[in-house]
Amino acid sequence: MPEDLHLEKLELFYQRQKVCGPINCRFSRGKINLVVGRAGSGKSTLLKAIAGFHNEVKGSISLDSQVFQADGNIALAFQNPENLFFNPTVGEEVCFALNQKGQSRDSNEEIGKKWLERWGLDAQKYWHKHPLELSGGEKRKVALSACTVLLPPVIMLDEPLAGLDYAGQLKLVEILEEIACDHIVLLVTHDPELLLPISSGILFLQNEEADYYEINQFIRNAVSSSDFYPLPKWYCQALRPFDGIREFPMINAASVHEFLQKKVE
Amino acid sequence: MILFDRVSFRYKSNEETSFAIREVSFSCRQNLIHGFIGGNGSGKSTYARLIAGLLHPEAGKIEVCGLDTSAEDAQIHRKVGIIFQNPDNQIVGTTVEEDIAFGLENLAIPTNDMPEKIQQIAEEMGIENLLKKPVHHLSGGQKQLLCIASVLVMQPEWLIFDEPTSHLDPWSRRNFWKMLEILKQQRQVGIIVISQVSDDFENFDSIRLFADGDLVFTGSPEELKVANMADGLIHLPEKWQFEKLREAENA
Ligand SMILES: Nc1ncnc2c1ncn2[C@@H]1O[C@H](COP(=O)(O)OP(=O)(O)OP(=O)(O)O)[C@@H](O)[C@H]1O
Ligand SMILES: [Mg+2]
Numbered sequence: 001m002p003e004d005l006h007l008e009k010l011e012l013f014y015q016r017q018k019v020c021g022p023i024n025c026r027f028s029r030g031k032i033n034l035v036v037g038r039a040g041s042g043k044s045t046l047l048k049a050i051a052g053f054h055n056e057v058k059g060s061i062s063l064d065s066q067v068f069q070a071d072g073n074i075a076l077a078f079q080n081p082e083n084l085f086f087n088p089t090v091g092e093e094v095c096f097a098l099n100q101k102g103q104s105r106d107s108n109e110e111i112g113k114k115w116l117e118r119w120g121l122d123a124q125k126y127w128h129k130h131p132l133e134l135s136g137g138e139k140r141k142v143a144l145s146a147c148t149v150l151l152p153p154v155i156m157l158d159e160p161l162a163g164l165d166y167a168g169q170l171k172l173v174e175i176l177e178e179i180a181c182d183h184i185v186l187l188v189t190h191d192p193e194l195l196l197p198i199s200s201g202i203l204f205l206q207n208e209e210a211d212y213y214e215i216n217q218f219i220r221n222a223v224s225s226s227d228f229y230p231l232p233k234w235y236c237q238a239l240r241p242f243d244g245i246r247e248f249p250m251i252n253a254a255s256v257h258e259f260l261q262k263k264v265e
Numbered sequence: 266m267i268l269f270d271r272v273s274f275r276y277k278s279n280e281e282t283s284f285a286i287r288e289v290s291f292s293c294r295q296n297l298i299h300g301f302i303g304g305n306g307s308g309k310s311t312y313a314r315l316i317a318g319l320l321h322p323e324a325g326k327i328e329v330c331g332l333d334t335s336a337e338d339a340q341i342h343r344k345v346g347i348i349f350q351n352p353d354n355q356i357v358g359t360t361v362e363e364d365i366a367f368g369l370e371n372l373a374i375p376t377n378d379m380p381e382k383i384q385q386i387a388e389e390m391g392i393e394n395l396l397k398k399p400v401h402h403l404s405g406g407q408k409q410l411l412c413i414a415s416v417l418v419m420q421p422e423w424l425i426f427d428e429p430t431s432h433l434d435p436w437s438r439r440n441f442w443k444m445l446e447i448l449k450q451q452r453q454v455g456i457i458v459i460s461q462v463s464d465d466f467e468n469f470d471s472i473r474l475f476a477d478g479d480l481v482f483t484g485s486p487e488e489l490k491v492a493n494m495a496d497g498l499i500h501l502p503e504k505w506q507f508e509k510l511r512e513a514e515n516a
Contacts, residue, residue: 038434040404079432080351120305133276136350136428137305137461162431163350165304165461166500190434191462193503230435232464234504253506261514 001182002153003064004028005050010059012045019045022059023210025203032176032185032198036229037205043188044079046205047156050186051076063153063184075150079158079188081143085131090116090142093131097150108149115145120171136163144172148179155179156186161194169194193232193251204229219248267293267316267423267455272325274315284308286478288325293471295422295455298445300469302460302499307475309459310350313425316457317345330422343372346416347425351432352408361387361403361411362396368419382418390414390444406437410444417452424448425457430465442468463502474499 004026011021020042027033035043048054050061052070061068075097078084087093091109094116098108113123119141126134131142140163147155157176161169176185177198189195192202202218204211213221222231224243235251238260249259274286286308293299301309314320315327318334318341327334334341349355358364365383374382387393390410395403403411409429416424430438445468449456458469466472467486474482474489476498482489490505 038404038436039406080353082351083353135306135310141305159432163305163428163461166463167497168305190432190438230439232504234507238507251503253503253510256507257510257514 002029002184005068005154005184005186006060006062006065007050008060008062010046010049010057010061012042012049012054013056013058014045016056018208020205020208020210023203025201025210025212027184027186028200029182029184030180031200032180032187032195034192034195034199034202035186035188035205036190036192036202041205042208043205044158047076047158047186047188050074050154051156073152074154074156075147075152077143077147077157077160079162081139082132084143085139088130089127090121090129090131090134091127093142094145094149096146101150111149112145115148116141118171118175119145119148120168121145137165137168140164141168148175151179151183154184154186156188158188159190160187161189161191173198197250216246216248223248266295266328266330268326268328270326270328272315272322272327274311274320274322276311284311284478286311286322289478289480290325291473291480291483293455293457295453296449297455297470298449298468299455299457300460300466300472301457301475302466302472303475304498305461306477308478309475310427311478312475313347313427313457313459316423317347317425318342319347343419344421345423345425346419346421348409348412348416348427348429350427352405352412355412356400356408356415359399360396361392361398361400364400364411365415365418368415372419386414386418389417406433406440409433409437409441413444417448421454423455423457425459427459428461429458430460430462438462463500464504466502467504 006026007023010023012019035046037043045054049057051074085093087096091112094112095108098111116123116126121138121141144160160172164172173194179185196215199215201215202213204213220243221228223236223239232251235256238256239248249255269289269291271288271290272286273288277283301312303309315322316329318338321335329341330344332340356364357367362383365386366379369379369382387396390413392407392410392414395407430441433441445456448454469486472484472486472489473480482492
């Protein structure tokens with residue numbers, strides 16, 4: 001079981017121009033690790049660098065104190081799944097990585113169907129469909145299934161919430177919480193709200209710099225200053241009088257309401 | 266005006282179990298921001314493609330600005346601009362300028378008039394400094410502005426955005442809504458925005474909720490707030506839910 005992925009003085013470049021860095025941080029197993037930042041701040045480049053697809057980097061990446069070998073150790077779910085589908089059916093798309101590894105097709109199919117169902121698609125109905133004849137959210141679910149059939153030590157997801165409906169987003173939270181128990185999970189997102197309760201920390205990329213925040217620190221900064229990171233306004237307004245607290249309630253109506261009631265008592 | 270009159274549609278007429286729209290009727294007025302919402306696979310993008318004349322009904326009739334979408338494809342493509350979920354699939358030029366020019370060429374605008382038109386629209390969208398930039402150097406938010414510019418330059422009467430906010434960072438999302446308000450006020454356009462992001466709902470003037478191909482709710486955000494909806498059909502914004510809890514407490 002992997003314990004942590006350690007980035008040391010990692011710098012990312014694009015055509016010799018620095019995109020971001022130096023990044024120093026540890027992504028651990030147990031809870032998921034979030035990466036946030038504006039468009040163009042280098043989030044996707046960071047994932048690609050860890051995956052070994054982007055080589056203009058300086059510094060080091062290690063997994064449990066060994067130089068990290070991406071090959072065979074990572075799964076990466078890309079931002080725009082439809083650009084990468086290349087199999088004629090959903091079934092083949094989902095099972096592609098498994099079939100590459102060999103093993104029996106029947107057992108692979110069973111695993112593939114199980115994951116499709118878990119991500120919320122009726123396997124019976126979708127297995128033989130063409131991946132491009134699906135709705136946006138359905139494509140996302142196929143891509144997520146293809147990413148989770150094989151679970152290597154490091155799982156990376158680039159904006160997996162985009163296009164998922166609320167039910168799908170809740171599934172994502174549930175599934176990732178479970179996977180994070182014995183895998184290192186990195187997730188790039190513009191919608192951290194739902195994910196904060198299952199995350200250990202946030203790497204915030206901004207102005208070529210990378211700062212790592214523990215969750216409550218991140219929320220505290222966002223609540224006390226609207227320039228820090230735009231969390232929902234209603235949440236920040238409700239919590240601003242209490243920005244000294246150690247543990248912030250989750251970003252949903254019920255949790256905040258309960259929190260405020262306790263404060264009044 | 267957009268008019269759906271008992272419209273039926275299926276992607277594959279032989280498959281009985283797959284997605285279908287059955288005799289759905291509604292209309293949308295111009296000069297409003299219409300929100301189309303609903304879960305994955307509920308039909309939102311299909312409705313967008315039907316309005317844009319990219320798909321045609323199997324039965325019934327769709328009219329946009331008085332034109333029948335089944336009869337007058339070419340006209341409809343001019344009247345309805347659609348901005349897809351993923352801007353990368355839509356940008357055809359290698360530079361910003363070129364991408365905007367592409368639409369104008371389709372309209373057969375004289376080459377001499379193009380630079381001025383391009384400059385104008387770029388200024389309106391705030392991307393005039395980017396005109397010479399290669400498109401692959403743009404950020405996600407900038408790409409989206411370019412797509413909008415390239416569509417707007419053709420002076421469509423309707424603009425349809427398919428999930429414009431889901432790929433934007435939270436800063437760009439706020440800018441997007443400001444930009445849309447300005448568009449609505451300054452141009453004679455009808456706007457349809459498809460969205461999965463519940464925080465978007467309060468920016469709509471009018472909301473239509475789809476489920477399994479059917480239109481199941483039409484009304485304002487205020488009406489949606491208090492509507493009695495079946496469980497799991499829609500997730501209301503946490504902000505609204507929070508306000509409700511506070512109101513119940515104060516009552
Ligand atoms: N080109 C196609 N051929 C066949 N079926 C399709 C095609 N495109 C979409 N569908 C099916 O039609 C249904 C409605 O799809 P549509 O894309 O309209 O949904 P949507 O509401 O936009 O969903 P999402 O939120 O996931 O984008 C889905 O079940 C989908 O599988
Ligand atoms: Mg869609």
